Amino acid sequence: MAAGTGLATAALVAGLTPAVAVTATDLNQAMLDCAARKPALAPVTFRQADALALPFPDAAFDAVVCQFGAMFYPDRRRGHAEARRVLRPGGRYLLSLWDRLALNPVAALIQDAVAALWPADPPGFIGRAPFGHHDPAVLRADLAAAGFGEIRIETVPATWRSASAREAAIGYCRGSPLRAELEARDPEGPARATEAATRAIAARYGEGPLATPIQALVAEARG
Template sequence: MTSADKAFAGSIPALYDRHLGPMLFAPYAADLVRRLGAAERVLETAAGTGIVTRALAGALPDAAITATDLNQPMLDLAAQRLDSPRVAWRPANALDLPFEDDGFDAVVCQFGVMFFPDKSAAFAEARRVLKPGGRFLFNAWDRLAENDIAATVHEAVAAFFPDDPPGFMPRAPHGYHDVERIRDDLRAGGFERVEVETVALPGRAPSAADPAIGFCQGSPLRHEIEARDAARLDEVTERVTDAVARRFGSGPIEGRLQAHVVLATA
């Protein structure tokens, strides 16, 4: 994991939200919220552009939600998308949460734990702020090969830079797929009761351009492309669009998503 893997700034948050949100994150947001059940006080870590936050606010009309992220530009966009007196947006590091012990019924994190540099420390913080019996609910992408749209993007970008292929996709978002490692890290963080389910869902987008733009220009993969040849970012994006269209079609596309969904109880 590099510092660039966690850099979501500039135009990245808006492109991420527009092109990747509906395809990758909305389906699993609905899945997480369905599993959560009732809660009065909910903390979300790595809230990003607020896709799960909006789902939580809709499903839990009486809950107080505190949504946090380390990246202020992501939070700024999230706050524009959802203005509610029940939702507080706060910058916070998941490894050092600025909240009291035993303060939340649930902690929720969608596709953020992969980016935590010390996962067991982050899990210990989630455990600390949960009330006894509280739930820590999160998901993490399965291996890249089980996510065929993302794999196609990665292969196309690697083919464009054969001498120095970017490694962001397998290293960061798809780099925390070992279920036993997840269980071990949770135990190290103080959780003994852990349930893991591997969930496959369809990922749909209006066109092949959406994942191409979303990954190449709306994720930290962009930094790796620009580090190799910033002038060719649009060319790489077009090459990836063509690769996705060859595999999934030139109209609306559908591919396989797969992730581990984890429930740990305090």
Template sequence: MAESDKVFAGSIPKFYDTLMVPLIFQAYADDMAARVAAFSPKSVLETAAGSGVVTRALAPRLGADARYVVTDLNQPMLDYAAGRQGADSRIQWQQADALHLPFENASFDVVCCQFGAMFFPDRVAGYAEARRVLKPGGRFVFNVWDRIEENAFADEVTQAVAVVFPQDPPRFLARTPHGYHDTAVIRRDLSQAGFSDIKIETRAEVSRAPSARDVATAYCQGTPLRNEIESRDAGFLQLATDRSAQMIASRHGEGSVEGRIQAHVIVAAG
């Protein structure tokens, strides 16, 4: 993983939240919030919270006396999420590295993480940290994207941007968000971290947007793919967005568009 894959700064948080969240993240956030709330936890730790889509879905489902600690490695994203959430005395916002959590052993009933594990430099270490801070009987709930070929828009944007930079195609989407999709590897990593009860469900959803342009802007300007494009030639950001919009429109039509998305949802304990 390139160092730029972890940088969510500048204008990325706003584009990410206003475009990417409704495009691909909201349905899985609602699913995760329902799963976590079903355990009736008194204490929840969220890692890699991003712009706070899970936080906004989960907080209303928790009890009035619940403790909810929301963390992210990227302070700009955490600041954005806190600003969106509004006042809630149950929520503590804290910058934290999921591989080095600043919490005592056995502190939480549930640890949850939406589409963050793919960014962990050492996933076994990240999972071991989640297990360390879980109370006996606690659950680690997280999700990861399936392979890029099962996610239409991400695949099409990657193809389109490769045409703009044929000598050095930006591969952020395939390399990182969609680079950790093998369920056998996920099980192995969780087992090495000490988890024994591992359930994996593959869920397909439909991604919708008002236009192909919205999809292209979301991916090219609301994710670290933007960093990759601008590192090659900042003047080509709009061209990459335009080419992506054209490819998506050619595959899905003019006007509103729909595309398949697919992810693995994991609940681990033990």
């Protein structure tokens, strides 16, 4: 679910035997079209789908995987419940969410730089969505409410890499839903924010290449 351009899907395909059927879904058809053009994903079935209303029968899959997508669901418990519905008894649900913003410093620098441009009305996408669902207790409660048992949640630290401070800034300010909030405040908002974020990142880590800390929550639950 929320397969996007297929990064997690490619990792799954590489790690599974050809006998395992993989279906990749995303709300955005253009993302799936991009993924479908990758030769490594030729065995995959692609299906446009809303994670809150999956177009599959009950108990259709042995496993459901969602990498950094569930934090964008308008109703996370409903999304988890849909994953539970399409899992066979005993099936596994694997998902990852970003940990709190303080443990993901490049994103925190970008949020602060963007907020400083509009102090009276700071764009809140970064803290609200990608980094807004980091509480393991809340995640555990959401999964239990969706009908899952045997819930295990780990914190996973890693290193995030980018070719440059500017590339990192572009990714958030022009290549994420933050862009819409910036444009709503100023048609030139994405460009202004990109420059401000680039300066903030470069002041802390240099212009690049970057190798900075990140941390996520990874959960496994049984249906």
